[in-house]
Amino acid sequence: MIQSSAFAQKIIGWYWEHKRPLPWRETTDPYKIWLSEIILQQTRVAQGLPYYERFVKTYPTVKALAAAPQQNVLRLWQGLGYYSRARNLHACAKQIVETYNGVFPNNFNDLQKLPGVGPYTAAAIASIAFKESVAVVDGNVYRVLARVFGIEIDTASTEGKKYFFEKANQLVPAKDPDLFNQAMMEFGALHCLPQNPKCDDCIFSNTCVARKHELQNVLPIKSKKIKIKKRYFYYFDFRFKNSRLMKHRTAKDIWQGLYDFYLIEKNRPTNSAGLRQEEMAIVAPYLPAKLPAPFKHVLSHQQLFIHIIPVHIHSEKEFLHAAKQLNLQVISKKGLERIPKPIIIEKYFNSTA
Numbered sequence: 414m415i416q417s418s419a420f421a422q423k424i425i426g427w428y429w430e431h432k433r434p435l436p437w438r439e440t441t442d443p444y445k446i447w448l449s450e451i452i453l454q455q456t457r458v459a460q461g462l463p464y465y466e467r468f469v470k471t472y473p474t475v476k477a478l479a480a481a482p483q484q485n486v487l488r489l490w491q492g493l494g495y496y497s498r499a500r501n502l503h504a505c506a507k508q509i510v511e512t513y514n515g516v517f518p519n520n521f522n523d524l525q526k527l528p529g530v531g532p533y534t535a536a537a538i539a540s541i542a543f544k545e546s547v548a549v550v551d552g553n554v555y556r557v558l559a560r561v562f563g564i565e566i567d568t569a570s571t572e573g574k575k576y577f578f579e580k581a582n583q584l585v586p587a588k589d590p591d592l593f594n595q596a597m598m599e600f601g602a603l604h605c606l607p608q609n610p611k612c613d614d615c616i617f618s619n620t621c622v623a624r625k626h627e628l629q630n631v632l633p634i635k636s637k638k639i640k641i642k643k644r645y646f647y648y649f650d651f652r653f654k655n656s657r658l659m660k661h662r663t664a665k666d667i668w669q670g671l672y673d674f675y676l677i678e679k680n681r682p683t684n685s686a687g688l689r690q691e692e693m694a695i696v697a698p699y700l701p702a703k704l705p706a707p708f709k710h711v712l713s714h715q716q717l718f719i720h721i722i723p724v725h726i727h728s729e730k731e732f733l734h735a736a737k738q739l740n741l742q743v744i745s746k747k748g749l750e751r752i753p754k755p756i757i758i759e760k761y762f763n764s765t766a
């Protein structure tokens with residue numbers, strides 16, 4: 414089995430040769446590193462990069478981000494999904510300004526106390542910005558370690574998480590923790606891929622346990638099955654001239670803080686007659702005989718089937734009455750541009766513009 418120091422040396426050597434030139438790799442500013450880490454969680458680099466650039470340009474410092482209205486932050490985040498990340502991003506910026514006078518804590522333990530900053534992000538900031546010798550452990554790191562060292566412990570279990578964290582921390586070198594962590598993540602992202610890892614041309618080809626025993630498709634082991642919930646959304650897009658009726662989503666649910674339409678939600682599919690029977694008299698007259706086909710929107714733990722029913726209203730009085738009855742906000746065409754919306758609604762607007 415490969416020794417810790419040889420492992421670190423090899424992977425850092427590989428990183429120098431193969432790393433992608435990315436803007437957050439050119440800095441030791443904890444604000445920018447934190448921003449990139451939050452944006453890149455559950456997001457591919459190609460998708461996250463323009464968001465990172467927009468955030469840095471709009472909010473060049475943590476103080477600027479903290480001072481922004483939450484709505485503007487959500488609007489800039491729009492399209493990235495997992496909006497709790499954006500809300501936490503904003504809350505975290507505020508806390509850094511209020512508690513730490515705008516200066517990031519400089520160690521793993523204190524960083525972990527910030528909103529939305531778990532062990533992974535804290536380790537990334539601590540090692541890259543402050544050279545603390547602490548390992549970052551993400552999906553890429555699980556995969557590389559499980560394969561190279563033949564670790565058959567379930568990465569989703571508490572025991573597995575602890576084991577992999579300790580293993581990674583044994584490997585991280587005191588001198589270059591920043592390079593080591595970035596190298597591990599980059600090697601997992603570009604070389605030791607989930608499917609078809611590049612084993613024939615690999616720095617670990619002589620020592621990798623998975624390669625030796627042909628376990629690449631077995632490791633890492635992740636047993637926990639995610640239960641997918643299906644939700645059926647029936648939206649009513651009330652329009653009068655260029656104005657729309659929108660709802661601010663305040664409940665603790667997906668898309669909290671964003672705006673959508675008046676919504677009837679079901680836990681099973683239904684049709685126009687079904688909705689007419691079950692729902693309030695106020696929306697019944699607006700139901701067409703046949704509902705528009707649904708858009709399918711897949712989130713990590715949920716599948717949404719979204720019908721959007723356009724409702725053209727021709728009198729202002731009726732429009733304002735509907736707004737009052739259904740507790741909706743009248744939003745002008747300009748206002749629609751500014752408010753943060755789920756990407757599915759943005760796409761719908763673009764398709765009907």
Ligand code: SF4
Nearest residue numbers: 605610612615621624
């Ligand atoms: S030999 Fe294959 S499985 Fe092993 S580290 Fe290299 S790419 Fe990954």
